[in-house]
Structure formats: structure tokens, C-alpha cells
Amino acid sequence: MTISPDLGLYLVTDRELCHGRPVVQIVEAALRGGVSCVQLREKSIPIGAFLEVARSIKAILAPRGVPLIINDRVDVALAAGADGVHLGQNDMSYPDARRVLGPGAIIGLSIESMEQALEAEEWDVDYLGVSPVFATPTKPEAKTAWGLDGLRRLRRCSGHVLIAIGGINPTNAAQVLEAGADGLAVVSAICSAPDPEAASRRLREAVDRHRSKKLTS
């Protein structure tokens, strides 16, 4: 199933993991490689700088119809004219964010346990970030990884769009999609890649291959 907006290959930025290359440059390369959604995550820069990067990226994404999602900060999303926010379990609650952003915003929510997934079933979230699907050094504080079995179980219980994140790379991408993910979210596999465009393309191919297979099966 192709979902709308296309969250099939979802880049989550991480300034440190870009290894000195500007975030905007990584985003441009990732777009050329086929990324269909970008989440800007900034945890260590002042809000003014965050907003400035958000606007730069919005200007790149908007003409291509690629949504910009802001991590955590609902106010930055509003000020930057972003398409939505991604909420962690310690960020503003989903109902509050929805009330502030309105029905048209894309709002995603990280879930790290089945309990959180079941709570989210009550809400009209646009997607769940299944986090982490594999253990990853990017989020050392994260809970136990879902694994492919956990993702399959979740797929049976949840009616939401599921975006898997954590340790995804071209090698395991097909398995993650077969286990029930509607899309792949990646951080280091693109941000830290020597060639972010090529890295994005390999992941995009995995998503497209899986979609073709589903259409013809």
C-alpha cells in the first residue's frame, strides 16, 4: 500500500552525525536519492537557528511536495510553516499538539512499547515511529528494540501507518518492510554516509521493490 503523504523513505536529520557537512546539504543529496519525507531534529542549537534551518529546508522541500516534519517543537513547526511534527513520549502530548496544529498537520508519534502503541490506537495520529526496530548507537537511551518479531506483532495490533526507525540499512531494509513497516526512517544510514545520495537511492530501491512485489503478489 502506498501511503499518502509518501512516508516510504523518511530521513531524520542529526547535525552531529552529518560529520561537519551542513544539514541542508545532506537533505538535498537525500532528496536526489529518493527520500520522500524529512524530519528536522535539532536538540543542541538555539531556537532561532533551528527555525532558520527549518525555513531553508522547507524552501527546498516545498517545490518537490516533500513534507517537512519538525521534531518535538510545535512552535517551530508553526513559525516555519512546516507540514507537521514528530513527537516523542516526553514531548507535548498528541491531543495537545493536534489541538494547536489543527487537523491538516502531519503528526507522528514515537512508540517504544506495545502499551504506548495501544494508547495511540485511540488517536488519529498520521503514523507511528516504531523505535527502535534494531538497537542503535544513535539513541543509546532508547528502550528494548522491537526486532522484526515485535514489528510483526505490532502490525497485527495497530491500524496506524508504521514507520520503522533504528539501525535500518540497505541490508536489512527488505526484511523490515516484509515484517510490516509502511516506511523506513533512517538517521545515520544517510546522514553519516560518505555519499548520502547513493545511500538514499539504495534504501529507496528497497522500498520500491517491496511495493512492486506487493502490487504484483
Add this chain to the structure above:
Amino acid sequence: MTISPDLGLYLVTDRELCHGRPVVQIVEAALRGGVSCVQLREKSIPIGAFLEVARSIKAILAPRGVPLIINDRVDVALAAGADGVHLGQNDMSYPDARRVLGPGAIIGLSIESMEQALEAEEWDVDYLGVSPVFATPTKPEAKTAWGLDGLRRLRRCSGHVLIAIGGINPTNAAQVLEAGADGLAVVSAICSAPDPEAASRRLREAVDRHRSKKLTS
């Protein structure tokens, strides 16, 4: 000059300085003592808890017509239905916050230098927080104190409502008002007071005395 809304005695909360007493309890006492505006400042608790406290305080202030101002977080202000935000120089810019919050919101801005004050003259901010008027242990990272002379100079240059903050107590309150402040903002003088109601009342008396004197002079 009485300003509208009345920012004459402006409480800025600080969880740590309440010495274990709930912030809501300090706010209630301060209201009984004559505080006419409350800024909720939370720097160390998760956003959900921040929003919960904001709503509790909003419920106390609204029936009394006392405005609730949220420090820094425009999204929390929106979600809590607060009356406005107070921005530091490292928070969202004034024009961005105004765009997001709309013309009806109360938006204040901390200024720590004449340069920042002059920049703010271009904007329709509701007040400037003159910070710090005296050196204070609450904000050790703050710039050089304005002092009474600095406040007088600022009063001559600025058309904005000036709310002085930093080291204000019942002993120096009259001098600060005579130097040109339209209102007094206090943190520890109320939050850390053994009797926050009595402390607020003493400061309120200074504000009211100054206003009567101006009316009859």
C-alpha cells in the same frame, strides 16, 4: 501611568526557588498579596508537566483577570490558552512569536543591553523586561546590571512599557519605580519568601504608593 493589562507587580516563577513548596501554592499566595501578572518559567521539567502546571495556574488566574505569561515556549502558551509569552534573547524572535500567537497575545522581551532595547523599538512588544536591574544570584549568566542610572537612560530612549527585574525587593522597589519602571518583576523576593503573600503585599504597596504619588504630583 497605570498600564493595561496591569503589569505593575509581575511574578516570575522559579520551581527551585520555591524551596519545595508547589509553584501553584506560591502563585495563589502571591495573588492574595496583589500580584497582577504571572509568568510561568519552567526550565527543568518535561513539556507535559509544564503544560499541566500552566493549565492549573491559568484556572486560578483567569477568574481574577490576571494574565498568564509563559516563559519561552510559544507552543505551551498556545496549548495552555495562556495570555502570552515572555521571550529571552535566545528564544524565538519577537516577529516570529507575534506571527504565531497573533495580535491579541501579550508578548514581552528581555533586554540586557541598550542595543537590544533599540532593536525592540521597531517592534510592537507589549513590554520590555529590563534585566537585570540589579545583580542577582537567580541569573548568574546575565549581562551587566542596568542599575538605576541605566534604567533612567532607558526610560528616556524607549517608548515601551518597562518591567524591571533582578534583585528587586521592598527596600529598593520605590527607587526602581522612580527611575522609570512601569512595573516590578520579581522571582526570589516572592518565590523564596517565608510568607509569599506578605512579601507580595509589601511590593504591591510600593507600586500603589508610587502610582498615587504620580497621580497627585
